[in-house]
Amino acid sequence: xxxxxxxxxxxxxxxxxxxxxxxxxxxxxxxxxxxxxxxxxxxxxxxxxxxxxxxxxxxxxxxxxxxxxxxxxxxxxxxxxxxxxxxxxxxxxxxxxxxxxxxxxxxxxxxxxxxxxxxxxxxxxxxxxxxxxxxxxxxxxxxxxxxxxxxxxxxxxxxxxxxxxxxxxxxxxxxxxxxxxxxxxxxxxxxxxxxxxxxxxxxxxxxxxxxxxxxxxxxxxxxxxxxxxxxxxxxxxxxxxxxxxxxxxxxx
Ligand code: PEP
Numbered sequence: 094x095x096x097x098x099x100x101x102x103x104x105x106x107x108x109x110x111x112x113x114x115x116x117x118x119x120x121x122x123x124x125x126x127x128x129x130x131x132x133x134x135x136x137x138x139x140x141x142x143x144x145x146x147x148x149x150x151x152x153x154x155x156x157x158x159x160x161x162x163x164x165x166x167x168x169x170x171x172x173x174x175x176x177x178x179x180x181x182x183x184x185x186x187x188x189x190x191x192x193x194x195x196x197x198x199x200x201x202x203x204x205x206x207x208x209x210x211x212x213x214x215x216x217x218x219x220x221x222x223x224x225x226x227x228x229x230x231x232x233x234x235x236x237x238x239x240x241x242x243x244x245x246x247x248x249x250x251x252x253x254x255x256x257x258x259x260x261x262x263x264x265x266x267x268x269x270x271x272x273x274x275x276x277x278x279x280x281x282x283x284x285x286x287x288x289x290x291x292x293x294x295x296x297x298x299x300x301x302x303x304x305x306x307x308x309x310x311x312x313x314x315x316x317x318x319x320x321x322x323x324x325x326x327x328x329x330x331x332x333x334x335x336x337x338x339x340x341x342x343x344x345x
Pocket of ligand 1: 104261265266267268269305306307308326327328329330
């Protein structure tokens with residue numbers, strides 16, 4: 094059984110001014126504990142270059158929160174994978190539930206975005222997860238299965254190994270309601286098993302699956318130490334250096 098390197102990724106969403114984001118990056122760098130985890134922060138597009146410049150030369154990597162499915166051209170307001178890459182980012186989050194729900198991003202569109210990101214050598218953090226009604230109806234496994242099948246399973250085995258999956262139950266995002274360790278482990282094991290069935294055991298054992306949804310300094314240890322949880326995608330708690338640092342420590 095191979096050891097998967099843990100990842101703690103902070104999704105800043107549409108928060109923080111430029112100076113606030115730079116200051117937060119400064120404090121995270123100054124207080125970074127000794128860790129074997131990879132640490133990622135995802136500022137807004139407009140701050141990617143500045144925050145990338147700040148963390149250059151450290152172990153912290155930068156992610157964008159979205160990217161266009163197009164190469165370039167007349168797409169006012171859009172940001173291409175090439176632009177993201179050239180700003181110093183290394184990762185891109187694709188398929189966050191806020192993109193799926195508020196911007197009506199379909200599995201089909203997300204596959205196009207992922208392919209574009211891969212073409213420009215960005216590593217993808219692909220978000221999946223069921224909403225409350227789907228969980229209450231007992232459809233959560235089917236929903237997650239479809240999000241894997243319609244998107245991830247169109248990629249080569251290597252591209253899937255290189256993709257980070259973030260399981261984020263929508264009912265837990267920003268609600269203060271976290272999945273229990275049992276719910277998280279059950280779904281992460283299901284995702285890994287589904288990947289094993291589609292590809293093989295090597296791919297399933299190598300792929301990293303993050304948990305996201307109201308993860309904070311109080312509950313991080315109980316989730317991040319689960320056997321099939323390889324780290325966390327952190328929203329609200331990534332906006333304060335103290336809580337983000339505590340979560341990084343909990344991943345050790
Ligand atoms: C997220 O949006 O990816 C997330 C996990 O948010 P929060 O931690 O605030 O629930």
